[in-house]
Amino acid sequence: MLPTDPTKKLSFKRHITDGDLVIVYEKHDNMKAVKVSEKSVLENRFGVFKHSDWIGKPFGCKVSSHKGGFVYLLAPTPELWTLVLSHRTQILYIADISFVIMYLELIPGCVVLESGTGSGSLTTSLARSIAPTGHVYTFDFHEQRAMAAREDFERTGLSDLVSVGVRDIQGEGFPKDLIGRADAVFLDLPQPWLAIPSAGQMLKEDGVLCSFSPCIEQVQRSSETLASNFTDIRTFEVLLRTYEVREAKMEQCQTEEGTPGARPNKRKQRVSEASHWEQDKSDSHMVMARPSGEAKGHTGYLTFARLKCVA
Amino acid sequence: MSTTVEQQDNSNQNRRITWEGCSVLLDINDGDRLVFSRLTAGSIVKIGNKNYPLRPLIGCPFGSLFQVESGENGPSLARVISTAEDNNTEDKKECDLKEESRDNRALIDNNTAQTLTGEDIEGMRRQGASGNDIVEALIANSATFENKTSFSQEKYRLKKQKKYAPKVLLRRPFARSICDTYFKKYPARIGFLRVDTLSLILSFSNVTANSDVLVVDMIGGMITGAVAERLGGTGYVCNTYRGDSPYSIEIVRIFNFNDEINKRIVRLSLGELSGNGDLKENEMISSNQESLTFEESTEDKIASKIYKAAKPGEKASQDSINSWKENGFSSLIIAAPDVDAWSIVKEVLPFLSFSAPFVIYHQYLQPLATCMHNLQVEKMAIGLQITEPWLREYQVLPSRTHPHMQMSAFGGYILSGTKICNEKSTTQ
Numbered sequence: 001m002l003p004t005d006p007t008k009k010l011s012f013k014r015h016i017t018d019g020d021l022v023i024v025y026e027k028h029d030n031m032k033a034v035k036v037s038e039k040s041v042l043e044n045r046f047g048v049f050k051h052s053d054w055i056g057k058p059f060g061c062k063v064s065s066h067k068g069g070f071v072y073l074l075a076p077t078p079e080l081w082t083l084v085l086s087h088r089t090q091i092l093y094i095a096d097i098s099f100v101i102m103y104l105e106l107i108p109g110c111v112v113l114e115s116g117t118g119s120g121s122l123t124t125s126l127a128r129s130i131a132p133t134g135h136v137y138t139f140d141f142h143e144q145r146a147m148a149a150r151e152d153f154e155r156t157g158l159s160d161l162v163s164v165g166v167r168d169i170q171g172e173g174f175p176k177d178l179i180g181r182a183d184a185v186f187l188d189l190p191q192p193w194l195a196i197p198s199a200g201q202m203l204k205e206d207g208v209l210c211s212f213s214p215c216i217e218q219v220q221r222s223s224e225t226l227a228s229n230f231t232d233i234r235t236f237e238v239l240l241r242t243y244e245v246r247e248a249k250m251e252q253c254q255t256e257e258g259t260p261g262a263r264p265n266k267r268k269q270r271v272s273e274a275s276h277w278e279q280d281k282s283d284s285h286m287v288m289a290r291p292s293g294e295a296k297g298h299t300g301y302l303t304f305a306r307l308k309c310v311a
Numbered sequence: 312m313s314t315t316v317e318q319q320d321n322s323n324q325n326r327r328i329t330w331e332g333c334s335v336l337l338d339i340n341d342g343d344r345l346v347f348s349r350l351t352a353g354s355i356v357k358i359g360n361k362n363y364p365l366r367p368l369i370g371c372p373f374g375s376l377f378q379v380e381s382g383e384n385g386p387s388l389a390r391v392i393s394t395a396e397d398n399n400t401e402d403k404k405e406c407d408l409k410e411e412s413r414d415n416r417a418l419i420d421n422n423t424a425q426t427l428t429g430e431d432i433e434g435m436r437r438q439g440a441s442g443n444d445i446v447e448a449l450i451a452n453s454a455t456f457e458n459k460t461s462f463s464q465e466k467y468r469l470k471k472q473k474k475y476a477p478k479v480l481l482r483r484p485f486a487r488s489i490c491d492t493y494f495k496k497y498p499a500r501i502g503f504l505r506v507d508t509l510s511l512i513l514s515f516s517n518v519t520a521n522s523d524v525l526v527v528d529m530i531g532g533m534i535t536g537a538v539a540e541r542l543g544g545t546g547y548v549c550n551t552y553r554g555d556s557p558y559s560i561e562i563v564r565i566f567n568f569n570d571e572i573n574k575r576i577v578r579l580s581l582g583e584l585s586g587n588g589d590l591k592e593n594e595m596i597s598s599n600q601e602s603l604t605f606e607e608s609t610e611d612k613i614a615s616k617i618y619k620a621a622k623p624g625e626k627a628s629q630d631s632i633n634s635w636k637e638n639g640f641s642s643l644i645i646a647a648p649d650v651d652a653w654s655i656v657k658e659v660l661p662f663l664s665f666s667a668p669f670v671i672y673h674q675y676l677q678p679l680a681t682c683m684h685n686l687q688v689e690k691m692a693i694g695l696q697i698t699e700p701w702l703r704e705y706q707v708l709p710s711r712t713h714p715h716m717q718m719s720a721f722g723g724y725i726l727s728g729t730k731i732c733n734e735k736s737t738t739q
């Protein structure tokens with residue numbers, strides 16, 4: 001998924017080959033990850049798509065089914081992956097993910113620790129930010145989840161950048177060999193305060209910790225624990241509002257004189273002559289935007305803190 | 312120690328200890344004042360009516376805290392060493408807060424509450440009292456302090472501390488802190504781009520090592536710098552512009568980019584990119600971008616010349632240009648407050664690879680709505696979406712947790728999407 005391998009990098013000349021991971025795009029809210037395999041087919045409500053028809057086509061192209069239905073084939077990105085991965089747990093979405101990466105000051109070469117791995121939604125973006133020379137050490141105490149995550153990172157081509165460990169981080173803390181090596185630590189755990197002392201040991205001085213918690217009580221306890229070894233303890237909530245855009249023909253208000261926009265004189269008008277609404281003949285269409293009616297109202301609180309520098 | 316090995320690995324972009332000539336962000340009194348500076352032998356920071364040399368900050372870890380001291384050689388900054396003791400007092404404070412029984416019904420605020428006069432304080436100073444001594448004396452001589460609730464006691468202490476014992480926190484200038492600081496101090500210069508919006512832009516555009524990112528950055532280099540930070544000396548961020556003069560990228564200088572990274576920041580006029588522009592060299596640019604960002608003294612400027620790294624924003628090499636024309640860019644970001652979004656997109660989108668993401672930032676919704684509509688009609692992109700992030704900070708304290716009373720209500724809109732390869736373009 002990352003352009004570390006120059007032969008896989010997006011380009012006008014990059015064509016889909018056997019074995020590529022593609023994101024099949026039907027609609028913005030209907031996508032699917034598919035590994036291209038010469039003999040396979042994809043079946044959906046638009047009909048049957050033969051993978052062999054896809055090979056040799058550029059990414060971003062439109063392909064048709066035997067019935068003439070079509071989908072787009074996109075190159076995977078962490079954003080698309082978050083929308084198509086199999087949900088084994090609650091996951092983080094783009095607004096939280098982006099803010100976390102920014103706030104943790106992750107750049108190529110950084111070492112970052114994470115627990116729990118969950119479905120690997122955040123992990124994928126962590127890997128993108130520290131590539132090609134950094135590393136993500138992610139831990140989950142749920143063996144199957146850890147295994148599924150490893151398989152996913154294999155599929156998305158991130159396994160060189162990510163190590164998945166099975167470990168009870170609240171109970172045992174992070175492994176000792178990571179002490180003092182982390183530029184950043186991220187926690188998405190039910191009782192993060194139990195892991196905070198260990199996280200503090202792992203961090204370099206001035207390294208940043210982030211804890212994601214859905215409930216304010218968790219934030220409260222974490223913040224209290226953080227107060228002893230961390231500074232700059234700040235809690236945020238970040239949400240997204242999306243907008244719907246549509247073009248509409250707006251009727252113009254015509255007065256008796258036919259001057260659009262002139263103020264109608266209410267007193268003098270009888271009903272039949274009252275300013276009437278008429279199709280606008282000048283054919284002026286209007287592009288309008290409004291917030292979508294539904295949105296996520298809450299995901300979780302993000303608590304950040306920096307490890308104190310002691311001289 | 313193993314840590315030092317890793318620090319060297321990712322070179323000075325991720326250095327955690329300051330060096331002579333490095334750019335820093337000084338946070339004075341808990342965010343009350345934010346100042347970008349360069350640490351040189353002669354540089355200073357002004358706090359209150361006194362000048363403090365910055366030399367003691369050289370060689371300290373980022374994150375170090377300093378307090379003012381009045382020594383024999385005039386006022387100076389000295390590092391505060393946090394100890395286990397500090398942590399205990401903090402714990403104690405919180406216990407107190409939990410058992411609050413006092414209230415302020417009997418509190419009368421008049422000017423007689425404080426018995427120490429300005430002259431008394433000056434006297435203490437002359438005798439070498441530290442800022443903290445003065446704060447303690449003020450508390451001891453306050454008639455009302457004892458009766459205040461512990462919450463207001465804390466507030467009182469903080470207020471006095473800021474005045475008599477100011478603290479300076481040494482911060483790393485990173486995309487986050489730079490964007491935050493500009494948003495607070497000079498929002499117009501970065502087109503009112505809030506840090507959460509910037510973070511979304513970087514995600515949606517899929518910027519990562521080895522990317523070739525085309526940007527139209529008309530917000531002072533904020534985008535260019537943030538992208539270069541994520542590229543870490545690989546790939547390219549190519550700043551394209553209309554006409555003869557590239558847009559200022561002065562903010563890039565605040566990042567501590569090494570030569571490797573600066574070399575990856577290049578410029579190219581749209582004319583040259585599309586191959587029909589006049590190829591006459593325009594060399595006069597870029598040097599007069601000093602201006603207002605740094606609070607530099609003349610000595611600093613001389614000093615910073617000595618430490619001058621490879622200049623960011625050189626013209627792209629012919630090899631790069633050829634490669635981009637042949638392969639396309641892997642991401643596109645536009646932040647051009649004063650140019651119609653659609654008219655730029657139309658021109659630059661052809662240089663983006665198929666299936667590559669693009670992001671357009673604007674502080675107004677309408678130009679993005681129109682642009683999105685046109686992209687849809689022309690079938691140039693899919694996954695089109697206009698989003699606006701909302702960011703709220705919380706005060707978290709025992710029994711007193713709530714959202715901040717003041718918040719930024721707006722941080723900008725972004726239009727994001729993925730370029731597709733439609734029939735017209737496949738047959739070309």
Ligand SMILES: C[S@@+](CC[C@H](N)C(=O)[O-])C[C@H]1O[C@@H](n2cnc3c(N)ncnc32)[C@H](O)[C@@H]1O
Pocket residue numbers: 089090091092115116117118119120121122123139140141142145167168169170171188189190
């Ligand atoms: C909500 S999920 C994390 C989702 C992840 N952030 C993502 O974006 O996909 C929380 C994970 O923490 C794991 N977990 C819970 N307690 C743990 C512990 N003590 N040690 C390690 N992992 C734990 C769970 O198994 C679960 O997979």
